[in-house]
């Protein structure tokens with residue numbers, strides 16, 4: 001495999017135009033056309049496009065090494081197991097944690113459900129004795145989320161609260177879209193047992209001020225669960241430095257295949273939590289009455305896992321590591337500023353959460369006055385621009401902003417300034433297409 | 443005409459801006475349909491003649507994209523125009539019409555809506571090339587179908 005960038009410098013400078021071009025060459029899909037226009041893919045937050053190395057790693061596995069892992073003694077089984085465990089090492093190194101702190105799941109959604117269910121199971125007295133009992137929730141205990149969570153980091157907690165009698169509370173957002181940190185300081189209290197928050201909002205792109213929230217949770221003795229779906233692809237992610245107990249993301253957001261999610265959990269925590277799904281590959285001894293479980297991560301990975309997907313994710317991680325996450329973050333910072341500056345010149349367009357003081361990734365969700373998001377997105381699709389329309393699995397946040405849907409533009413490491421300029425131009429054409437002049441209400 | 447202009451014909455834009463048939467009454471038997479992808483919502487009621495055997499009108503309320511709102515408005519206009527012409531639908535006729543509408547919209551541009559049958563609503567033919575939008579256009583029609591099935 002050729003290097004991604006010929007002379008990868010060790011700076012944190014944004015990628016040059018030439019370097020972005022070299023990166024783009026590695027994503028085969030970017031050369032296709034949509035509706036007679038070059039594809040402008042601005043839906044990376046929904047799922048990222050895949051570089052050639054990911055496509056090849058997955059297919060090479062099926063061509064050369066396919067076998068079940070952890071379940072056989074033949075040569076292929078050994079090779080497949082080694083590749084799968086190598087993938088775990090790659091993910092662990094990427095996050096700066098130990099390999100047995102990495103659990104592979106189907107996606108971030110399953111990872112969050114795993115944690116919520118494991119806590120629920122501990123709450124009915126199952127699990128490894130005193131260590132698990134420490135996590136038991138009941139009436140009087142509180143779980144805290146924020147008003148800007150993706151449904152995947154909200155509904156599992158609603159259900160956990162319902163099962164255990166604990167109370168679910170949320171940190172509200174200000175009108176400008178930022179989290180109300182004063183409210184957070186009173187909501188997070190000694191009753192708080194879990195703080196489950198997103199690292200980067202998939203609607204506003206804002207980076208959550210963890211430096212404020214995590215210490216509050218620590219002081220309260222609460223577990224901190226971080227939804228890193230929208231940060232892992234765009235910022236260096238170091239769960240230990242962030243001092244969180246759990247961090248989850250989906251491989252498909254990080255240029256890897258769908259069907260694979262990552263759960264990082266602090267070793268002591270994972271060893272104490274009861275399993276979520278039960279079956280083969282997770283046990284030591286089974287009798288007709290009961291079973292004993294392997295330590296983490298195996299205890300959380302029953303069944304035949306998503307092997308090729310894990311191998312594909314490892315290839316994606318090596319790819320972004322070659323470019324360097326620091327440089328990706330710097331490049332996308334410039335892109336994000338340009339996107340917001342461009343959108344601010346378009347009349348009658350509102351960017352959700354634009355007024356919040358937090359730094360943000362290159363993502364903006366907009367509302368075009370008088371035009372439903374679905375119609376607005378159609379105008380972009382006509383010129384080959386892929387953007388997401390809808391509530392982006394964040395209905396409460398959209399309700400908070402007084403809208404049901406928005407149009408989201410989200411960049412990746414292959415996005416160019418010219419693409420964002422085209423998108424802004426296309427956004428400016430939406431109201432005129434629907435016959436609305438400047439300032440006119442529909 | 444570009445694909446976009448085929449989708450958003452002037453008739454559709456007019457109906458979405460100035461929808462017809464809006465306004466439900468207390469006590470109406472309604473069907474509420476949602477498109478969870480984009481939050482389109484339609485609540486629709488059928489108006490029956492004195493014998494209760496023929497549909498003479500359609501009333502609705504809703505919010506959402508221009509295609510979903512225009513489609514509800516066009517359906518209500520179609521019902522009104524046939525009633526004004528002295529003709530109204532039996533449940534079977536209306537059900538057949540909904541089936542024909544659905545078949546055309548799902549045809550990926552191969553079956554146009556017949557202008558004789560559908561009047562101005564035939565402008566919705568363009569939607570059938572936009573697979574992601576078929577659901578928007580179907581919403582009001584599915585609500586009507588739901589009410590007819592409840593009666594059957």
Ligand SMILES: Cc1ncc(COP(=O)(O)O)c(C=O)c1O
Nearest residue numbers: 107108109150152202227229250
């Ligand atoms: C912030 C956030 N959390 C959770 C998820 C759920 O991810 P998945 O659907 O891959 O499980 C997403 C999806 O993109 C997301 O953006």
